[in-house]
Amino acid sequence: MEAFDTLDYRILEVLQKNNLTSQRDIGNAIGLSAPAVQRRIVRMRELGMISADMALLNPELLGPLITIIVQVEMETDKVELVNKTKLKFRQTPQVQQCYYVTGEADFMLVVVVHTMKEYETLTHQLFFNNPGIQRFKSSICMDIVKSGLTLPMPDAVVKAVNNK
Amino acid sequence: MEAFDTLDYRILEVLQKNNLTSQRDIGNAIGLSAPAVQRRIVRMRELGMISADMALLNPELLGPLITIIVQVEMETDKVELVNKTKLKFRQTPQVQQCYYVTGEADFMLVVVVHTMKEYETLTHQLFFNNPGIQRFKSSICMDIVKSGLTLPMPDAVVKAVNNK
DNA sequence: CCAATGTACGCAATAAACTTGCGCAATTGG
DNA sequence: CCAATTGCGCAAGTTTATTGCGTACATTGG
Incomplete structure (x- = not known):
């Protein structure tokens, strides 16, 4: 069950x-x-x-869209502040994905906007107006080589299917 | 038409x-x-x-899965080599997403694996065995704050709907 | 200006897919 | 060993998707 x-x-x-x-x-x-x-x-x-x-829609055909990978670094790791930031990211439509990660950066974002002007406005909303955020680094996407949310199946299943 | x-x-x-x-x-x-x-x-x-x-499947319920954001830096920007690398990433099931980006790194990958051992094997296949790749940096995901592939609609549409 | 053409629509009929009720077999637990 | 549970297939019922057809409207060319 x-x-x-x-x-x-x-x-x-x-x-x-x-x-x-x-x-x-x-x-x-x-x-x-x-x-x-x-x-x-x-x-x-x-x-x-x-x-x-x-x-799944085709970004190429939907109009000019800019995809940007943003690495966000926070000043402190206060739980309260982190949660508040997560919530803000979650609620922002332009933030397609958000990962809370280990390493230098604290957050990795995939952001989609229509124009760089929109992105600039967005950075003000998300980063400059947020006291907890120390720094962010933007990488403009030139090519979406692969896109999907497909998850791998448990090993046992993969084997079972291959042996058929 | x-x-x-x-x-x-x-x-x-x-x-x-x-x-x-x-x-x-x-x-x-x-x-x-x-x-x-x-x-x-x-x-x-x-x-x-x-x-x-x-x-869309729930990663939490599908079993223990590890999401890793990988930044890949290439030695040269030879078109041929870049294309070959793109192809390899595209064909790798564990690579959920791949972006070719500006900035320090050349590629941003979202990788999903069952175990760190699987990830280690994967890095050998993808990076160590690839002459064009100089360095890669892995950020382990602790929380998938937001996940999706939703694209924003053209502004005109958004306005039209809001004014209804 | 008026026909001819093309395009997209709604309605109605058909086809396909989804959903549910029911009886049966296999497994589990007393 | 028997009762309860679970999941199945079949067949009926219901909803949804698809197609044929006639019409309206805009565009084009004479």
């Missing part, structure tokens, strides 16, 4: 690549009926294993 | 958040019939505006 089994992972593997795959097709691929697949998917949604279903 | 209009962008805005939204619901939201929405979606898929449809 608690955990997920290999069949679940194989369903996830498919949905992660294409969540419009019909339950019938998934069923055929893994040896289950469509309703069985459906019930597993519902369950995985309820348990939060599948957290969202989204369409 | 060529471009996209405001209605298209509003459809994209919805699908980007939840691509399981029914065409009827989208239609009601923007004042179109379901078939009209359907035809626009088909067209946007054909033109590559919608490049994929995927389920």
Whole structure:
């Protein structure tokens, strides 16, 4: 009742690549009926294993967009201040991703804006107006070589599929 | 025939958040019939505006996963070598995202692995075995504060929706 | 100015996919 | 050994997606 089994992972593997795959097709691929697949998917949604279903858009066609990787360094590591900063990043639409990391920088951000002017405004909002932030370094993206949020499946699943 | 209009962008805005939204619901939201929405979606898929449809999985529940941000610095900027390196990154499943950027580093990678041992093996494959790579810096992710690939809509669209 | 063309729409019908009820088999626990 | 639980497949029911068709509107060319 608690955990997920290999069949679940194989369903996830498919949905992660294409969540419009019909339950019938998934069923055929893994040896289950469509309703069985459906019930597993519902369950995985309820348990939060599948957290969202989204369409991936093409940045090239959506208009001129600038992607910037920002490394943010904080003055102190006060928990309260860090949490407040996290919240701010989370709430900012232009911040596509935010990682709290070890090393020199404290945060790594992936920011998407329409213009450099918008980015400048954003830096004021996020960094200059924030007392806890010491420094930030921007790396402009010239090429999105690869983009995705695909996660690797547990080793056991990978093996099971390869041995088929 | 060529471009996209405001209605298209509003459809994209919805699908980007939840691509399981029914065409009827989208239609009601923007004042179109379901078939009209359907035809626009088909067209946007054909033109590559919608490049994929995927389920987002929960890293916490999928098992122990380690996310690492890697900054890669190359020795030379020879086009040939850069392209070869891009290809290698693109083909590596553990590389979730790869950005070719300006600044100190040449590449920014988001890497996801099951164990540090796997990461060590990966660094050998990707970096030590690659003559063009001078140095790389790893930042271990302690918290995925925000994750997504949502793109901002053209300003005109945003305004149009807010004024409704 | 008026036809001809193309494009996008809505409605209605069809097709496909999802969802649910039900009975059965396998496993688990008393 | 029996009752309870779990997950399955099948078949029916429901919703959603897709397609055919006629119409409206804008653009173009005579």
